Amino acid sequence: MTAPYAPEEREKVVAKLPASLRQELKVRAAELGVDIKDAVTEGVHAWRADSAPRPTVDTSGASSFSTYLPAGLYGELKSDCKKRGVPFNQGIAQSIRLWLDTHRSPRRVPRTTGARRLVIGNQKGGVGKTAIAAGVAQSLAELGHRVCLIDFDPQGHLTVQLGNQMFGIEDPSLAKHMLGEAKGELRELLVPIEEGVFGGRLFLLPACKDAFLLDAKLATTRHVRVKETALEKALEQLEQDFDFIVVDCPPSLGYSMDTALYYSRTREGEEPGTSGVYVPVLAEDSSADAYDMLSDQIQDLIDDLDVEVALLGFVVNMYDGRKGYIATSSLNSWKEIGDPPVVAVIPELKEQREAVRLKQPLLYYAPESEQSEAMREIARRIVV
Missing domain, CATH: 1.10.1220 (Arc Repressor Mutant)
Known part of the structure; x- marks a missing residue:
């Protein structure tokens, strides 16, 4: 025609x-x-x-x-x-x-200090950590980067939502590698996400059912001298294979969260803000209370281990201005903090829930939706 x-x-x-x-x-x-x-x-x-x-x-x-x-x-x-x-x-x-x-993306990231590490965390559950971790990882892969998406939550929602199975209690897993109990290489556990434009660039490390025991085992393990380094030591072998490693964290303030925060620290020779923590929140008061607890945990880690952990921004998720004063005033409160900034406001729409039901990546199922565009905006801020 x-x-x-x-x-x-x-x-x-x-x-x-x-x-x-x-x-x-x-x-x-x-x-x-x-x-x-x-x-x-x-x-x-x-x-x-x-x-x-x-x-x-x-x-x-x-x-x-x-x-x-x-x-x-x-x-x-x-x-x-x-x-x-x-x-x-x-x-x-x-x-x-x-x-x-x-014609590859020009936004390739020099990996002089390994992959850039993005931790998605908040002590409060139900704020959309999994959706944001997945969406940001998909957006970075869409831009041409190689991305490893880590399901670090023992509930395994990310793994299941992308149509995969969690590792069994007896299987090799990230938790077992962190504790020195696994044989083989961690990269052997990666699952490619092949839909749409992600083929060859986006990989998932599924959750494991034994991760509920990780906090207790980290408290007593002798595999690592400093327990906060356990995640970094396990993921070290993957870093030169990827441009970004995105970690979907559990709603917890335990030892496992400490390992994720330590992993996101600014390394020697790394430009400030290259790696760090994104905090998904809702436009309501309980998210603010949960953030206060996470902020205290980060500060304790900084003080105890003499490291720098960058808070890269808030992502206000599932926002619906039609809910009135509570939603709009809470959004303004997040914006008024200023540092870290609000990097995206993701609307409450049906596409994300539909993608989860169909076990498909959001940017594959609804690539032109407002939610997908918000995820891309976060990714663009990351790679600029």
């Missing part, structure tokens, strides 16, 4: 593409300062020049996408697709995928 576009001697081309691929193209083109039509044009030329079979792009859930190609290129692409036995929509999708794969 074409229509002349005389001003640039181009013609309009309409195809069907999945929302995740359109979004990745939009983000990458913006990062590189390239017009989308020029990116697609380069991809089509590259696809036509390389006759080798290319991997099929998943176009399930595709919707309308339009761009402008130089006059005549549409016909040439259509002819090539016919010769190769490839549907036109698949040809366009493969062309865009080829361009994305050969």
Whole structure:
């Protein structure tokens, strides 16, 4: 389907593409300062020049996408697709995928001190730590970074919500590696998240059922001299494989939380604010009480171990201004703190709950939703 576009001697081309691929193209083109039509044009030329079979792009859930190609290129692409036995929509999708794969995100992070470590924590449950950890990790992967998402909560909500099984009590696990009780390498436990644009860049370390015992065992273990270093020692082997490690923490102030806070500290030679803690909160008073307890725990760790732990920001989650004064005044109170700042306000909408029910990543299930855009805003702040 074409229509002349005389001003640039181009013609309009309409195809069907999945929302995740359109979004990745939009983000990458913006990062590189390239017009989308020029990116697609380069991809089509590259696809036509390389006759080798290319991997099929998943176009399930595709919707309308339009761009402008130089006059005549549409016909040439259509002819090539016919010769190769490839549907036109698949040809366009493969062309865009080829361009994305050969034009990497410029926002690669020098890993002179290992992966950047982002801890998502709050003593209060039900504030959306899991949703925010998952959404931020997905957004960073969408930007082209390699991301490891750690389910450090023994309840295992993150693991289950992404359609995976928790490790059994007798299985190797992160907890066992922290305690020196596991054989093999930790990277062998990673599960790839393949949906949408995440293939090859986003990995999950599932939760384990024995993690409920971790606090008690950390109190007596002799595997590490300083118990707060247990998580860092276990994850050390993964750091050079990833740009970011995102840790979804339990709603706890115990030893395991101490290990996560220590892991997020600013390391020697690391720029301040590179790694640290994001605190999900709700626009209501109990979140403020829980934050006070977390803040005290962080300060105690700083004082006891002489380290620096950066509070990177609040994420006000499940916000609904229609709830009136309680919600709006509480949001203002979070903003008035100033340091750390409010880095995002995520609305109370149905897409996140639907994604959880379907056991799909939010940015795959609803890539154009307000919640997905809020997650991307956090990721953009992180990589700038």
